[in-house]
Amino acid sequence: MTLFIQQLFNGLALGGVYCLAAIGLTLVFGVLRIPNLAHGALYMLGAYITYFFLTTLGVPYIAAIGIAALLLFVVGVGLERLVFHPLRNSPHTHHMIAAVGAMFFFQALAQAIWGADFRRMKTPITGGLDILGAEISAQRIVIIVTAVIVLALLAWFIKRSIHGQTIEAIEQDRIGASLVGISPSMVSMLTLGLSALLATVAAGLVAPINLLSPTMGDALNLKVFAIIILGGLGSLPGAIVGGFALALAETMTATYISSAVGEAVAFIVLVAVLAIKPTGLFTKAVQR
Amino acid sequence: MNALKNPRLLGTFAVVVLIGAAPAVFAGENYAMRVITVGMCAAIAVYGLNIILGFTGQLSLAQGGFFGIGAYGVGLLTTDYDWSFWSAFFVSVIGTAVIGYLCGLIALRTKDEYFAIFTMAIGFIIFLVISRWEAVTHAHSGVNNVKFPEGAGIVDFSSPIAMFYLVFLVLLICIYITHAIRRSSVGRTLLTIRTSEDLADAIGVRVGFSKQLAFAASAVFGGIGGGLYATVVGFIGPDAASIDKTFEFLMFILVGGMGTVAGPLLGSMIVTFLFELFQDFQAYRFIVLGPIIVALVIFAPRGIIGYLGEFIDRRNRRRRLAGMRRSPKETGPDGRSAAPTAETMTESGAGTTSEETK
């Protein structure tokens, strides 16, 4: 029982990370219709920049994440301008390859600057809680709480605020959107910026319980794609449910079946779900 | 021999002859021969990708996985089970076809990006199985001493040149099949699906079935490429099935030109050599290569062959227009030069080409 509760919290913390990383990706997909394979690299870059401010310059933790998130916002905007904007009329194959090119670049850049060694990020958040016999570190509780707050704010923003709705509008018809006065390229830039920002927040939260390396985004990348497809591309609730569901499935299968299955479970679930519902869990069917 | 008047076919021929003559130049250079031969194995898999992606428009990211299945099939059967290369090769290719077909059954219920990511998941599961199923695949230890093909006392395939020509021959067959599919109604079927599945459905195309076949065919090419690769390199590890392989294949096809006959081959060769060239930069080569990839996609989105094709199309159209002006009766109201056509259907239509040569 203690093990179960322990793993439940571990799974929730992991779910928080997955969600934060996944929502950005799903938003970008919705607006730009591109599967941004460089997302994991943005996450990695976010982690390194947070590290730079926190450890190298000694800026406080929260501020370091904040500064890094803003910087990554700029990187995201730049990525949109330099890579995806010129490709806006190309098929998605081209985006994927361009994104892979960008990913290679970011990884090589990080290695050139910070080296290939693992780095460890320290945080002021220490200690933990004892919940029903399970030992939960404070960092993980922070992850869960932050994830929930950010997700709630974002959901509110998209559904209620008119700015959020512009994102939805562009997802559905770019020409229609520009005719009602929305600037698609502005929204595209903001969305990519926002997704990089969210990825950085995720990275800043996880880095203390894991290590930094130029390839830290790779493993996450595949999983996050599984999540947003599982939830239905471009669907916010889909990404949230998918993120937590896959994280819990992963932790629990690793605990009660085997860790190798745990590693594959995300993809097995994905295959199973798509076999039954080919458009993911949360997509509305619409007539031509 | 009308075909020779068609500049596209001529181009394909030229590329093929050029590569076929490579051993004459590089005979003593094991390294160059190896790079070219391995590149050709990849090119075979890329021809598979060309069918599903270039013709049908579905981005399959499982190609690396199928390549791995072919490679491991040959690798494991010739070593742990001591089969002859040829029987192992045959069985592996059939096996890839079956696995490809089964995956296709589910995969093709999905569309567009779902299909892409779904096949990526399939590819990743194949990779996980290969890299984790210690008891059968030896996981990271890999498969050592894969057999050379048996030459029946006539050819000795341990010679790099013999191996080169074996792969080259298979590659030629794949290119021919690609060409044959393209100009047939099968090719037209696939291309209609690429443009609009709904419309294809409405004119009686068996969309699901055709996609299924295309997917299985692409898997088979992947398996063939992988099987040859295993015997060429002699040792295979799980990286033979990794997602990086898939991305490599994608790069090859994009640089060469999607949906074209010569594109995959040309792309494979050029990018392979580009990669080798940049090896000297070691870890930092991707600081240069990354942006080059991005730039290629942005500035040459239709690949090298795509560009040439566009050029030829424009010329043909100009000629035809000139011809039409001579016979005023035929001049349509739409006498302006058309938008660059998609490289594919225009050429594939038996109509256009035979018209030209009549």
Next chain:
Amino acid sequence: MTLLEVRGLGKRFGGLDAVKSVDLDVDEGRITAVIGPNGAGKSTLFNLIHGFYHPTAGTVTFRGDDITHSSPHRTVAGGIARTFQTTNLFEDSTVLENVLAGRIVRSKSTIFDAVFHTPRHRRESRVNEDKAMEALEYCGIAEHRHDLASNVPQEVQKRTAVAMALATEPELLLLDEPAGGIPEEETADFGDLIRSLPGQGVSVLLVEHKMTMIMGLADTILVLDHGQKLALGTPAEIQSNPDVIRAYLGSSTDEEN
């Protein structure tokens, strides 16, 4: 003879009956029209007959075969072709290639025929080209055959869609607003094309809002409203039916033409 028999056909979307208890007979060698206000269920009816949607009630019979749950490609193979309300073509292909695509359903040759260049494959390629040209000429657009479908005028596009459908050698052709987007004054020519189809052994089921055209073409008209039959009869009967005038035609139609 009755070619197509629709009995008690119904389709619900959520709470809405898009089509409800519709009966319809399409006779061989005739032009049958379906009209009705926007949202009456005309396109849905076509989608049901063609197999794009599966009905929630009723049956569809074609030449005595039950095709209620058939899929579109089998329906086409069986002899029913269609065009879409919004013109739908393979836009980056030429007009000829579009029409050739219509031949796919009648092609028997496989990959193997293509690879080995069998006589069957050669014979079929020739037949396909001939038939495609025939359809193009019949529709009067042969001179456009090498133009990209997206570059030709609306009317040529509409004709291409018809030619593509004809290339499948149908016995029944479903036309959903074939003249939509064509100016009134040009519809006459288009009407002539449709009128000639039964003579070629192709019966027609037609949806159209252009009353001038419908009244001059149709042998029988079914009027739908809210998914249900409002009236059925000859053009003259329909034109004077007060229900139809109130729900659909409005006041101006007769005085305008």
Next chain:
Amino acid sequence: GGGGSGDGDTVVIGYTGPLSGGGAAYGENVQIGLEMAIDDLNADGVEVDGEPVTLELKSLDDKYAPSTAASNAQRLADQDKAPVVVSPNAGAIKAIQQINSGRSNFLISAYTSDPAIVQSDNPLTMMIPPNFESYAAEFTETAMKHGGKKLALLGTQSEYGQQWTESITDAWKDAGGKIGGDNSVDYATVSDFAGPVSKALAEKPDAIFVGGPSQPTALIMEEARKQGFEGSFLVMDQAKLDEMATVTKLDNLKNSVGVLPVSEYEDPGTADFLKKYADKAGDKKVPTSETALNYQGIAIIAKAMEVSGSVDDPEKIRAAISDALPEVDDKYKVNGFPEEITEQGHLLNPNLEATYLDDEGKYTKVPIEQVSDNK
């Protein structure tokens, strides 16, 4: 052999290893060792057959992919005429073995402790580190002495990690211990170690087998201590205790048995090596055996060239290693210098030692008896 007789004064030492991607840090450690050795050897002067020879390192990145490694090796041998190619990864070495004695001719300087590479009877392979199977028995004995009989398995899920897991499992069972389920995870892809650690601790073990790259291993141990584990750790040789101490508090690492840190060796050249290393890599970086052993390895090869009188005949060089070993200058003896090379090509140091890091944070040496490389 190929032979770069034209420019007899420069000899290329080839290196193919992971210089980008997940294994980059490891590949760089090896590369540093090679560079240091070559710099030192050139400074001292290498003379073959009466002619002075300059060594030059040529590195290529293989991203840990065996087939790329083999292509690279072929390129180094063919184009750069390298008589020796260094590779630090068992899979890559196996792939390279497919070509080094047939199509091209070069000696493989193999940095892997997987004995499979010498079991394949490749005449041109020189295996540098000790056979990892040697450690299992002593590790088990030491850990049982300081802990108890119940072992949990939490190694990494690489090929090498799995081999270690097997070897430890056998040894532990032989010693009469009990073992829980296999909890190994892929250290490189896990986002949060808490889950796997909780699972392992649920077995209430007295000792835990851990190991993969140093830093994630350290994190796992830290997490285990946080979750209340007080027993001992058996640390696989891939992880280095001193390197681990750079990412976590020494407290978390206490009571564990692992390989001896380079700085604890007392070979004649060790102290100088440490100084030079700090100059080159900065004092934040801990020197590891990848660096030290490859440093030694190149020195041995250079000496073998001198002894054999050939820079381009790998067979002669290989044959001369045995005679070259006693001739190597003391300054190159830094990390358990080998005294002999087996027929199969394995360099052997008879006095292999591991270490136990005790509750005071002190390293105690543990002598290791080496097992045979034969299957």
Next chain:
Amino acid sequence: MLTLDNVSTGYDATDVLHGVSITARPGELTVILGANGSGKTTLFKTISGLMPVRSGSVDYEGRKLHRARPNAIVKAGIAHCPEGRHLFGKMSVEKNLRLGSYPHRNSSRTEEIYAQVLELFPILGEKAKQPAGSLSGGQQQMVAIGRALMSDPSLLILDEPSMGLAPIIVEQVLASVAQINDRGIGVLLSEQNAKASLAIAHRGYVLAEGRVVLADDASRLLDNPDVQAAYLGL
């Protein structure tokens, strides 16, 4: 007032519009006639910024618009209800309409205009919560017009608003257009039904192969024998 001066533009290498000059006076209903492919849609797309102006200038109420982006042009008061509608298919009808007011999102007039739109097309009130994509063709056309009106334009561009509509609805739509125009909103209209549209228009232009071949008051165009022959089927 909207003034196009010598505007040329096109797709790819060739021009579709060749030096078109047009004025639409404030509050007036201006109709553009022309055969299929004569460039009406292209002209409208050029005005609303969906296509770049290659040469010439576009001027609206004293502002140069030929370099402006669509969003700026909507803000300037020109709303374009495009051919093909371009609705947000998965969003409800209501959200579609409300997004129409995006350029003036904080204005108090939004509710007022929304009510007016529902008054114009009562069926949209019934379908308010339904995804726009599930409406029938004609109903979608109403949403598109409604959405354009929601931006509170001073000039409304309607590209074949009656395409695919039932005769009775065509009548209604043209009546609504007249009604919209009566409220003081200028309208630029292209319409297959030349006679009916000229009947409600103030001025008309005839385009042929991308050039203006006739420009006159609507009533005079109705009487022009060339127009009668070409477009009125007389």
